[in-house]
Amino acid sequence: MNAEETMIKIVNVTKAFGSFTAIDRVSLDIPRGGFTTLLGPSGCGKTTLLRLIAGFYQPDSGDIFIDGVRVNGVPAFRRNTPLVFQDYALFPHMTVFENVAYGLKLRKVPKAEMAERVRQTLGMFGLEGLEKRYPKQLSGGQQQRVAFARALVTGQNVLLMDEPLSNLDAKMRVEVRNELKELQRRSGITAVFVTHDQDEALSLSDRVAVFNKGKILQVGTPWEIYFKPQSRFVADFVGVANFLDGEVEGVEAGDLVVHCHGHRIRVDKSDYSVQKGDKVTLVIRPECISISFGAEDAAGENAWTGVIRRSIFLGRMIRYWVDAGPMEWTVDDPSPIRHHASGESVRISLDKAKIHVLPAER
Amino acid sequence: MLAEIKKLRNEPVLALLVAAVLAIMALFVIWPVLKVVSFPQPADFARLFTFPRWYQAALNSLFMTVISTLTCTFVAFVFAYSITRLDIPLKGLFRFITLLPIVSPPFIVALSYILLFGRQGIISKHLLGITLDIYGWQGLWLVQTITFFPYAYVVIHGVLLSISPNLEYAAYNLGASRWQVFRHVFFPLCRPGVAGGALIAAMNVLADFGNPIVIGGNFTVLPTEAYMQMTGWFDLPSAAMLSTCLLVPALTLFVINRKWVGQRSYVTVTGKETSLNIFPVPAWIKWGLFSFCLFVTIVVLLVYGVLIYGAFTKTWGYDWSFTLNNLNYVFEKGREITNSIQYALLSALGASVLSVIVAYIVERKRTGVNRLLDLLAILPGAVPGVFLSLGFAMAFNEKPLVLTGTSLIMILALMFWNLPTCYSSNLAGLQQIGPSLEEASINLGAGNFRTFRNILLPLLRAPFFSALAVAFLRSVTCLSVVIFIYSASTSVGTISILALVQNGLWGSAAAFTVVLVSIAFAVLGVANLLVRNQGKWQQR
Numbered sequence: 001m002n003a004e005e006t007m008i009k010i011v012n013v014t015k016a017f018g019s020f021t022a023i024d025r026v027s028l029d030i031p032r033g034g035f036t037t038l039l040g041p042s043g044c045g046k047t048t049l050l051r052l053i054a055g056f057y058q059p060d061s062g063d064i065f066i067d068g069v070r071v072n073g074v075p076a077f078r079r080n081t082p083l084v085f086q087d088y089a090l091f092p093h094m095t096v097f098e099n100v101a102y103g104l105k106l107r108k109v110p111k112a113e114m115a116e117r118v119r120q121t122l123g124m125f126g127l128e129g130l131e132k133r134y135p136k137q138l139s140g141g142q143q144q145r146v147a148f149a150r151a152l153v154t155g156q157n158v159l160l161m162d163e164p165l166s167n168l169d170a171k172m173r174v175e176v177r178n179e180l181k182e183l184q185r186r187s188g189i190t191a192v193f194v195t196h197d198q199d200e201a202l203s204l205s206d207r208v209a210v211f212n213k214g215k216i217l218q219v220g221t222p223w224e225i226y227f228k229p230q231s232r233f234v235a236d237f238v239g240v241a242n243f244l245d246g247e248v249e250g251v252e253a254g255d256l257v258v259h260c261h262g263h264r265i266r267v268d269k270s271d272y273s274v275q276k277g278d279k280v281t282l283v284i285r286p287e288c289i290s291i292s293f294g295a296e297d298a299a300g301e302n303a304w305t306g307v308i309r310r311s312i313f314l315g316r317m318i319r320y321w322v323d324a325g326p327m328e329w330t331v332d333d334p335s336p337i338r339h340h341a342s343g344e345s346v347r348i349s350l351d352k353a354k355i356h357v358l359p360a361e362r
Numbered sequence: 363m364l365a366e367i368k369k370l371r372n373e374p375v376l377a378l379l380v381a382a383v384l385a386i387m388a389l390f391v392i393w394p395v396l397k398v399v400s401f402p403q404p405a406d407f408a409r410l411f412t413f414p415r416w417y418q419a420a421l422n423s424l425f426m427t428v429i430s431t432l433t434c435t436f437v438a439f440v441f442a443y444s445i446t447r448l449d450i451p452l453k454g455l456f457r458f459i460t461l462l463p464i465v466s467p468p469f470i471v472a473l474s475y476i477l478l479f480g481r482q483g484i485i486s487k488h489l490l491g492i493t494l495d496i497y498g499w500q501g502l503w504l505v506q507t508i509t510f511f512p513y514a515y516v517v518i519h520g521v522l523l524s525i526s527p528n529l530e531y532a533a534y535n536l537g538a539s540r541w542q543v544f545r546h547v548f549f550p551l552c553r554p555g556v557a558g559g560a561l562i563a564a565m566n567v568l569a570d571f572g573n574p575i576v577i578g579g580n581f582t583v584l585p586t587e588a589y590m591q592m593t594g595w596f597d598l599p600s601a602a603m604l605s606t607c608l609l610v611p612a613l614t615l616f617v618i619n620r621k622w623v624g625q626r627s628y629v630t631v632t633g634k635e636t637s638l639n640i641f642p643v644p645a646w647i648k649w650g651l652f653s654f655c656l657f658v659t660i661v662v663l664l665v666y667g668v669l670i671y672g673a674f675t676k677t678w679g680y681d682w683s684f685t686l687n688n689l690n691y692v693f694e695k696g697r698e699i700t701n702s703i704q705y706a707l708l709s710a711l712g713a714s715v716l717s718v719i720v721a722y723i724v725e726r727k728r729t730g731v732n733r734l735l736d737l738l739a740i741l742p743g744a745v746p747g748v749f750l751s752l753g754f755a756m757a758f759n760e761k762p763l764v765l766t767g768t769s770l771i772m773i774l775a776l777m778f779w780n781l782p783t784c785y786s787s788n789l790a791g792l793q794q795i796g797p798s799l800e801e802a803s804i805n806l807g808a809g810n811f812r813t814f815r816n817i818l819l820p821l822l823r824a825p826f827f828s829a830l831a832v833a834f835l836r837s838v839t840c841l842s843v844v845i846f847i848y849s850a851s852t853s854v855g856t857i858s859i860l861a862l863v864q865n866g867l868w869g870s871a872a873a874f875t876v877v878l879v880s881i882a883f884a885v886l887g888v889a890n891l892l893v894r895n896q897g898k899w900q901q902r
Contacts, residue, residue: 056805077809086798
């Protein structure tokens with residue numbers, strides 16, 4: 001994988017439908033051979049961008065380049081950007097074989113070669129023996145694999161996917177996720193994946209672009225998106241976070257000291273260039289907070305005692321809402337011994353290296 | 363809208379297609395209507411009120427429409443309710459009964475009615491030995507009810523089917539009584555369907571020509587009166603005036619149906635369909651409704667039975683012995699039957715092809731004139747057959763396009779009369795096909811035309827062919843649309859049957875009808891066999 005090379009380049013693209021601006025001056029480089037996810041809530045413009053790449057829409061302004069060629073005005077059927085649809089869009093009047101062969105037929109691939117390539121692709125997806133079935137006669141999972149086979153059989157090196165996993169049940173979704181990642185890695189295809197599911201985005205992608213209201217808020221690796229969000233929206237949309245507003249008091253021994261609602265919180269300064277007097281928002285993930293029960297320990301630096309307000313059992317962990325120090329915290333206990341009741345006393349403490357600092361918005 | 367029209371410059375093929383469709387529609391839909399409407403002078407319209415006979419015909423038309431609509435809707439609702447909501451036997455037979463009148467010539471019920479209750483009627487004279495005067499509004503009312511309740515049934519049945527029984531269960535669950543559930547939940551949900559069904563029935567009764575001409579007697583209505591003026595007196599201004607007066611209420615009903623009922627249909631189909639049983643109904647209601655349906659069914663069966671009996675009876679009313687002589691006459695009139703089948707096939711094909719193109723443009727393309735195209739395609743549905751016939755006769759009797767007496771005018775008139783039927787079917791079919799299928803095809807490298815041919819057309823098979831079949835049957839059995847435009851060489855079966863009925867030759871009329879309908883179904887059966895084995899994917 002050559003991460004330096006751009007396969008799809010979006011330059012300052014705007015697309016409006018009537019008075020609604022779906023995509024607002026968006027620029028994005030999609031690297032060759034990478035797995036890029038467009039993530040955002042519904043109506044944020046991520047699907048519109050995918051359809052602009054596929055050529056179903058033409059941009060109002062801005063340019064789209066695929067493999068170095070400007071494709072503005074190139075009709076969708078000449079773009080060679082196979083797309084896996086959310087509802088699969090399998091042709092109900094064609095068999096599995098005919099569905100997968102359709103793209104090859106349009107390219108006038110000779111019959112024998114066509115049969116061989118379809119056979120290979122179906123084999124790759126474990127669909128042997130289903131050639132003569134109609135889509136109606138397949139399970140949801142099989143239909144989905146036919147949709148992938150149909151998109152990949154023509155051998156293009158781009159694959160667009162519009163929430164292709166959203167119609168699968170939860171367990172299946174995780175399985176297919178792993179297969180999909182493996183398939184993309186092996187084939188070296190440039191994948192563009194649209195989803196509103198943050199777990200999918202984080203687990204599949206090399207790069208994630210987070211959308212909101214027609215704009216890209218942040219592009220980065222899943223790690224960056226999760227632990228170093230550049231805005232409150234990204235921090236809130238991806239995962240769960242505690243937000244604490246405060247003001248920088250100064251720097252002590254390489255740590256930032258932030259004053260929040262009468263409490264002093266120390267933050268590892270290394271990554272941040274903020275100055276005394278700056279208004280900031282601290283972002284702390286629930287799993288980055290230590291929680292201990294019994295609360296004999298007194299409060300200390302970055303630590304408070306408090307009480308459990310409520311909690312939910314999530315199987316792999318217990319999530320508590322704890323009233324302590326400056327606010328009510330969301331705290332995860334990842335290795336619970338027992339489920340503590342509301343009203344019990346607890347002590348929570350923050351690791352100064354696991355606190356993320358954002359400039360305050362507003 | 364203007365912006366969309368300008369954008370068409372980028373798609374010259376589509377722009378040409380839209381222009382061609384608009385031109386065709388203007389010529390064959392708008393032009394004939396304008397011809398008729400603009401022909402009478404204001405003085406001619408004044409005569410509607412000064413000439414008692416016409417004034418009476420107008421009142422009669424309204425009166426007949428109102429009472430027949432009430433009974434049609436009632437019968438249709440009982441049938442629809444019983445078939446969708448009751449656990450009763452003979453449902454298959456009841457469904458069949460609601461189909462029969464739709465595929466029969468328009469005056470078949472009237473003809474049977476004469477055979478049953480007329481002066482020589484098998485029930486009136488033979489069984490009871492009495493003489494009834496059956497010509498008049500009471501007879502017509504009964505005949506119109508039997509003829510047109512199936513049209514209302516189709517609409518009401520569709521709406522009742524879409525009402526999930528879950529909603530009734532939810533109401534029962536909240537503590538509603540049976541009557542409260544019916545009044546507060548079930549009936550409000552049916553109301554759009556009932557109103558829609560009533561309007562369809564009303565439009566048909568209002569425009570009907572066949573039954574009133576056969577059985578109305580001195581009870582004249584606007585379509586028959588217009589016909590008398592044309593054929594009896596060659597009084598074109600009066601015929602045009604009377605037809606125009608018919609058009610006004612017909613258009614009103616049509617607009618109400620589109621605007622009011624169209625917007626009030628609650629679609630209750632959700633993704634989560636359960637197979638909950640229908641909530642049981644008390645036995646007396648159930649068997650009461652069943653008896654009602656059975657009674658109507660027997661009447662309808664009697665209507666068709668007596669027709670077949672009549673076809674093979676020597677002299678109706680005097681000599682009941684079996685004969686094949688009536689068929690001789692039918693074979694003498696071979697050309698009329700050939701014409702019927704030929705015109706029906708060509709017009710149905712024409713309407714189907716044109717309607718698929720229009721439906722595709724309206725549903726899938728933004729041309730800026732979508733609403734206009736949609737309106738033009740359904741407009742002939744609002745125009746009474748007699749009016750359309752007169753319109754074609756007047757519009758194409760002069761330059762630039764003289765078609766009088768040709769087969770082409772017959773085919774064109776029937777084709778545009780059937781356009782709304784085919785269009786609605788194809789449009790609904792297209793709406794069922796998710797746009798992502800076309801996008802998937804385009805995404806894989808197929809252009810617009812290939813996508814239309816490879817994806818849309820095969821998926822549209824079912825609505826396309828069912829509309830084609832209906833259009834074909836309607837054309838074979840159509841009388842009103844051809845009444846002013848046929849010539850000696852282009853006459854069709856229904857015209858001959860009307861002549862036979864008017865001359866009191868019941869046996870020959872019955873035989874002719876039986877043969878015509880049989881041939882129509884045979885053609886349909888063959889066509890069905892030809893296309894069936896290609897639609898495998900739908901059957902599983």
